[in-house]
Amino acid sequence: MKRVGIIALLHESNTFLHEPTTLAHFQANLLVTGEHVLQAFRGTPHEVGGFLQALEEDSHTQPVGIFAARAMPYGTITHDCWTQLMQLLISSLQQAGPLDGLLVAPHGATVAENAADADGHWLQLVRQHVGPDLPIIGTLDLHANVSTQMAENCDALFGYRTNPHLDQLDRGLEAGRCLLHTLKTGVRPAMKLLQLPMCINIERQATAEPQGQLLWQEADRLQSQPGMLSVSCLYGFPYADVQEMGASVIAVAQQDHALALHTASEMASFWWKHRSEFLGKLVSVESGITLAQNARQQDPTKPVGLLEMGDNVGGGSPGDGTWIAHGWLQFANGPCLAVLADPEAVRLAVAAGIGARLQMNVGGRIDPRRHGPPLRDHWTVINITDGRFSESEPRHGGYSKFNQGTTAVLQGDSGLTVVATTLRVAPLSLQQILSQNLRPADFSAIILKGVHAPVAAYAPACSQLIRINTTGVTTADLTELLFQQRRRPLFPWENPTDWQASS
DSSP: OEEEEEEEEEOOBOTTOSSOBOHHHHHHHEEEETHHHHHHHTTSSSHHHHHHHHHHTOTTEEEEEEEEEEOOSBSOBOHHHHHHHHHHHHHHHHHTOOOSEEEEEEOSOOOBTTBSSHHHHHHHHHHHHHOTTSOEEEEEOTTOOOOHHHHHTOSEEEEOOOSSOOOHHHHHHHHHHHHHHHHHHOOOOEEEEEEOSBOOOGGGOOTTSHHHHHHHHHHHHHHTSTTEEEEEEEOOOTTSOSTTOSOEEEEEESSOHHHHHHHHHHHHHHHHHTGGGGSOOOOOHHHHHHHHHHHHHHOTTSOEEEEEGGGOGGGTOOSOOOHHHHHHHHHOOSOEEEEEEOHHHHHHHHHHOTTOEEEEEESOOSOHHHHOOOEEEEEEEEEEEOOEEEOOSOOGGGOOEEEOOSEEEEEETTSEEEEEESSOOOSOOTHHHHTTTOOGGGOSEEEESOSSTTHHHHGGGOSEEEEEOOSSTTOSOGGGSOOSSOOSSOBTTSOOTTOOOOO
């Protein structure tokens, strides 16, 4: 039996958020070793679920759970947390016994206080432990800020190809089958990474929209060449102020390094040529609400989804931003629904009980200057639940079970309804609303704390989804953020017109 180890460390670190990510954030989400890794992901639409499915299709291969850690996107990981995670990772690897190969799932946009290139750091530690001869193959999130260190310590990396991320299972299967082929033939794949001097605006990162279709049609064409295994376009995570931040291309060939390099150069050159198509539109709150009212007139049977880009929970934001809610109350009419992370409002609502009426602030607690002031209103407590729900369909992030902590549904006299949660949860599932006995059709608008992640879940329930730029730690207006570590030149701040992909 071939023994294949599985390691996953998944965190998207927003360095513009003052609050750090601690070990408690991982413990609240996922921090497991050994057999518990397999139990956590078996049968899920996650890439690690794909690893397991691929390995279990081969009767001569045994999956070996080693280490898996995941936390909701938030601030930079603390020094102590990262040190403890690395100690646990290496000790778990030591206890795993002899291995024939490794499947790894780094996110690609993880930052720690003591490791700016955190994914490159842990992959290097793993490589140093297992030696140069053991094949290591893995996956990357589409938002990876890919470093040379990541690529140098893996034989092949397969990036997600969709945003919202609905292909994680497929990429896990792809990586798993590539490793199986390597173990059977002894031939290791050839990989080439090229970093582009370009930052892709978060607003333009939808792969199904015209600019995304253009890019991925070219990637598909290049990937279909004889001898090629994969062409990945990594959009990068613009809220991590690190040297690696920005777009990159990874090409993986069967064993031809020259082909991998030539293909990566072709893909990078094509993307660079079309870089202006990835600039953000930056729709204001007032303009977005006007668009929403027009959409309601065309189809009054469904709400309009208002995507609040400056308070994108999936990008690390606090999830209690109020700019669009205040804008709706100022510029629009009709019932509006928002989900806000506000443990204090939940505590007060629980103490008052269902049916109680109380005056209080909701939202706007973490950083009112950047994310909007609190919503002051008279609220009626409509419902209280434990905040747990499940999703049966593949959704962004590969999650199937959710826990947003004790949750209170609050109905304001203003016409605004708030689902106040104890824990931050991105709007990845319509069950976040349905589980609270709320119907989307009862509202004129739903404020969604995301940019692309909510699309798969909410597009069927909404007549239209409108991306609205607001201030905050995930604002789409990158000129509002003070970058100190990013590489230069980098489009759109600079425009090095003479840049060419090396081949």
